[in-house]
Each structure stands twice: as C-alpha cells, then as structure tokens.
Amino acid sequence: MQQISVARLFDGQNWQQNVTLTIKAGHIDSIQPATGPVLSGSLMPGFIDVQVNGGGGTLFNTDTSIEALRTMVKAHAQFGSTALLPTVITDSVAVMQQAAAVIAQAIATKEPGIIGVHFEGPHLSVPKKGVHPQNFIRPLSEAELAIYKRTDLGIKLVTVAPETISLNKLKS
Known part of the structure; x- marks a missing residue:
C-alpha cells in the first residue's frame, strides 16, 4: 500500500483539494481528506x-x-x-x-x-x-x-x- 497526499487532485469529474490517495496493487483504492502535509501542485490522470x-x-x-x-x-x-x-x-x-x-x-x-x-x-x-x-x-x-x-x-x-x-x- 502507498499513500500520496496532494494539494489538488482531478478525479475525472471534479477538482478536490488537500486529499490523500491510497494505492493498493497499482490501483487507487480510496481518496480521503489529507490529515498531514501535502505535496504542492496538481495530480491528474494522464x-x-x-x-x-x-x-x-x-x-x-x-x-x-x-x-x-x-x-x-x-x-x-x-x-x-x-x-x-x-x-x-x-x-x-x-x-x-x-x-x-x-x-x-x-x-x-x-x-x-x-x-x-x-x-x-x-x-x-x-x-x-x-x-x-x-x-x-x-x-x-x-x-x-x-x-x-x-x-x-x-x-x-x-x-x-x-x-x-x-x-x-x-x-x-
């Protein structure tokens, strides 16, 4: 399992602010509000x-x-x-x-x-x-x-x- 916290995330429909992605087996398992420091910038699908x-x-x-x-x-x-x-x-x-x-x-x-x-x-x-x-x-x-x-x-x-x-x- 891996977690990445980012300032902005485009989820395919909406921009979300200050969230943590949990990645399991190479797939996004969940998107939750961040509880700690976040990476600046934006994350979006390629x-x-x-x-x-x-x-x-x-x-x-x-x-x-x-x-x-x-x-x-x-x-x-x-x-x-x-x-x-x-x-x-x-x-x-x-x-x-x-x-x-x-x-x-x-x-x-x-x-x-x-x-x-x-x-x-x-x-x-x-x-x-x-x-x-x-x-x-x-x-x-x-x-x-x-x-x-x-x-x-x-x-x-x-x-x-x-x-x-x-x-x-x-x-x-």
Whole structure:
C-alpha cells in the first residue's frame, strides 16, 4: 500500500483539494481528506495517445528501436501523455515485422509508456490515402495477418479501409 497526499487532485469529474490517495496493487483504492502535509501542485490522470508516429525528432517507421520508443515517450510526456501506441504508417511487411518485434520487446520488459502498437494501413483506400505511400497500399496477406494475430504486442489497433478487407480472410 502507498499513500500520496496532494494539494489538488482531478478525479475525472471534479477538482478536490488537500486529499490523500491510497494505492493498493497499482490501483487507487480510496481518496480521503489529507490529515498531514501535502505535496504542492496538481495530480491528474494522464493521456493515452493511440496514434504516435514519432516524437523528439524520431519517426517510428524509420527508427524501430527501443531507443526511438523511449525518445517518443519522453517527447509526449511533456504534454501529459503517460502511455501511447507507437504508430507505423503504411510500409513494407519487413518494417511492420521489425516494429512488432521492438514493441514485443518493450511490452516484455515493461518499457514505461508503451502499451501496444498501431498499424495505420497498409490496407487503405488509394483514393483516400492521404500521405500514405501508394506503392505500399495492398490487400491483407498472410504475413500481415500473422503480425496482427501476435499475442505479445499489448493493445493492437489496425486502421483499414473496410472495403479492402475480406471477412473470410479474417475468420481464418
């Protein structure tokens, strides 16, 4: 059990003044009026960013390393993000596999701030592709499906154009 007393706490709905949080097993168990000294400042939940292409001068598609993830987490933390899904935009299967490997490593070693991965593409609509490189836009293959089925990637978010995905392929 751990206790933290703070001057201001945002509980998700209201600001509370001079309170003590009791934390058990990593979860807030109670919030009570503080009876002793309190830390100055404010305590509030952090943001979870589900689309982080990069940060701190690094881009995840071009630097799929633990160091890149740490740089991205640090860059986004200054704006209140406490957890994120590093995002790989439409790219080769090799880049997707390397990204999955480093995410799996980060999850296994409990790298702070990394809770999964976001694959934005490559199964997109060419007319609505935006900045995604057209030469990598493709139908779902067994190689991508194998990545998406991995159980060691934490939270997985896959952005697709629904008209590019066969339901029969997903049921396999």
